[in-house]
Amino acid sequence: MGQTAVSIGANVFQFFTRNPRGGAAKPLDMLDVGEFESYAAERGIGPILAHAPYTLNAAGAESRVREFAEATMFDDLKRLEATPGAMYNFHPGSHVGQGIEAGITLIADMLNRIAGNLGFAPATTVLLETMAGKGSEVGGRFEELKAIVDCVEMPLGVCLDTCHVWDGGFDIANDLDGVLEEFDSVVGLERLKAVHLNDSLNPLGSRKDRHAKLGKGRIGLEALSRIVNHPLLRDLPFYLETPCDLQGYKEEIALVRSLRGENP
Numbered sequence: 001m002g003q004t005a006v007s008i009g010a011n012v013f014q015f016f017t018r019n020p021r022g023g024a025a026k027p028l029d030m031l032d033v034g035e036f037e038s039y040a041a042e043r044g045i046g047p048i049l050a051h052a053p054y055t056l057n058a059a060g061a062e063s064r065v066r067e068f069a070e071a072t073m074f075d076d077l078k079r080l081e082a083t084p085g086a087m088y089n090f091h092p093g094s095h096v097g098q099g100i101e102a103g104i105t106l107i108a109d110m111l112n113r114i115a116g117n118l119g120f121a122p123a124t125t126v127l128l129e130t131m132a133g134k135g136s137e138v139g140g141r142f143e144e145l146k147a148i149v150d151c152v153e154m155p156l157g158v159c160l161d162t163c164h165v166w167d168g169g170f171d172i173a174n175d176l177d178g179v180l181e182e183f184d185s186v187v188g189l190e191r192l193k194a195v196h197l198n199d200s201l202n203p204l205g206s207r208k209d210r211h212a213k214l215g216k217g218r219i220g221l222e223a224l225s226r227i228v229n230h231p232l233l234r235d236l237p238f239y240l241e242t243p244c245d246l247q248g249y250k251e252e253i254a255l256v257r258s259l260r261g262e263n264p
């Protein structure tokens with residue numbers, strides 16, 4: 001994955017820890033991990049961002065669903081000890097009718113049990129992702145993320161997904177400063193550790209969560225340019241989750257670099 005990243009001009013990347021729809025992860029090949037670590041150090045790649053499976057729902061109504069979420073995250077965090085300094089992003093969950101407060105409690109309780117069962121401070125920073133608020137998703141409002149952060153003993157960060165916040169009704173195209181001020185006053189900008197850089201197929205506040213290629217959606221290239229250049233954001237790692245193939249990502253990375261006035 002390190003070589004693929006370099007071949008398309010990337011210096012960070014996100015990967016799924018296992019099949020995005022769930023299931024067991026392949027055993028870690030420590031020789032591979034060691035080679036990756038030295039290659040990443042040599043080429044200046046990182047921080048890498050591991051993404052939990054989409055099926056992980058810490059706020060599920062059924063204990064089977066919650067147990068899968070907990071076992072998966074516990075296993076992922078243990079495996080990520082092999083690559084210290086990585087980050088681990090997950091969708092907080094959907095409360096499926098139990099109510100937002102119950103959802104927040106279930107998510108926070110799971111994280112606290114994982115922290116307790118690990119028995120050590122993870123070398124990985126766990127990130128809550130900002131969500132579009134689709135269906136019964138938890139994390140569509142900054143206050144919901146803050147409530148989780150406040151109840152959990154391990155240090156948590158936040159990954160801001162530009163498509164999700166836009167779909168959630170935060171106007172990052174016309175009032176980026178206002179949205180960042182709100183984030184700062186509710187959660188605190190020191191918690192913001194990563195950005196998922198996506199355009200959105202749908203209008204502001206649509207609560208849909210359909211990612212578009214950069215400049216091909218409703219957020220638009222001018223707004224995305226302000227985002228990647230904003231003084232409060234520009235030093236964060238940006239991860240693309242646009243519907244592209246490898247060549248498409250290469251072009252988008254070159255585009256982002258040109259928007260930032262960097263050499264490709």
Ligand SMILES: [Zn+2]
Nearest residue numbers: 129161196241
């Ligand atoms: Zn995302």
